[in-house]
Amino acid sequence: MARIFCIPGIVFLFCALVLSFLASISLPYLPALDIVRVKFPTSALVADAITELRYGIWTVCSYDENESRTCLKTGYAYEMSVKSAASSQPVTIGKSWTRGLVVNPIATGVTLIALLLSLSQNMLVTLLASMASFLAGVLHLISFFIQIALFARIKDKMKSLDVEANTKPGPGFWLVFVSLILTFLAGCTVFFGRRRDQARTRGANLTPVTPSEKTGFFSRFRK
Numbered sequence: 378m379a380r381i382f383c384i385p386g387i388v389f390l391f392c393a394l395v396l397s398f399l400a401s402i403s404l405p406y407l408p409a410l411d412i413v414r415v416k417f418p419t420s421a422l423v424a425d426a427i428t429e430l431r432y433g434i435w436t437v438c439s440y441d442e443n444e445s446r447t448c449l450k451t452g453y454a455y456e457m458s459v460k461s462a463a464s465s466q467p468v469t470i471g472k473s474w475t476r477g478l479v480v481n482p483i484a485t486g487v488t489l490i491a492l493l494l495s496l497s498q499n500m501l502v503t504l505l506a507s508m509a510s511f512l513a514g515v516l517h518l519i520s521f522f523i524q525i526a527l528f529a530r531i532k533d534k535m536k537s538l539d540v541e542a543n544t545k546p547g548p549g550f551w552l553v554f555v556s557l558i559l560t561f562l563a564g565c566t567v568f569f570g571r572r573r574d575q576a577r578t579r580g581a582n583l584t585p586v587t588p589s590e591k592t593g594f595f596s597r598f599r600k
Contacts, residue, residue: 389563390492390510393556394485397517400552401482404433405448411438411547412478413528415535417461427459431547432470432531434478453479461538468534470527477523481553484516488560495567503567510564517557524550 403410411431429440437457438448449455454476460467491513494506528546535542 386506386510386563386566387492387495389559389566390488390495393513393517393559393563394488394492396552396559397481397485397488397556400549400556401434401485403549404431404436404438405446408438408446410549410552412524412549413531414545414547415531416543417540430457430459432457432475432527433549434481437470459538461540466537468537470531470534474527474530478520478527480516480523481520484513484520484556484560487513487516488556491560491563495563507564507567510560510567514557514560514564517553517560521553521557524553 399407399410403412408431411433413432415430415432417428426441427439428442431438431440435452436448436450436455438446439459440446449457454472456469456472456475458467458469487509491506491509494502494509497503497506524546528544528550532544535544
């Protein structure tokens, strides 16, 4: 592959892999890399003295006034209900809204495959690397849309608690967004690098024609 395209493509895929992998670990192992955060004012605490909720890919964790963390042991497709003192009905984020978060770890695996394929100089393998990069980008795009839907759902539900909850995307949300951009950039650079190699190969295979004698109009009169 043309070196000017090869190295950036590999770097893009490596960075996307690292960011996507960290986002996939998420809660409860990396508390700082959650998808959605909900903070409650101290003057209007919800039930059980919860001051903050952090939604990750595998679970949701709650924090109290002392920054003590409690995480649900639910794993894939979890469900969380919370109730405030001002509201008689609890709000619940069901499994249907968290089940799709598993797409991000799948996208991470495809990104790893694309990175390994991009290390090869074989033309066919680089074509597969480009296709794998675009597939990883599509999966990251789907994962990002799922997280946007989860964020919108949580924000809408927390408004019904009447406690002025502040809902915002977490760091893991933005890591997935950056991974999405990097995988598409990598797919483009790998693809263009392959096209440039094809052009060079075709140019090298062409044999220049050097006529041994000029064949003009007056050459026919020469002896």
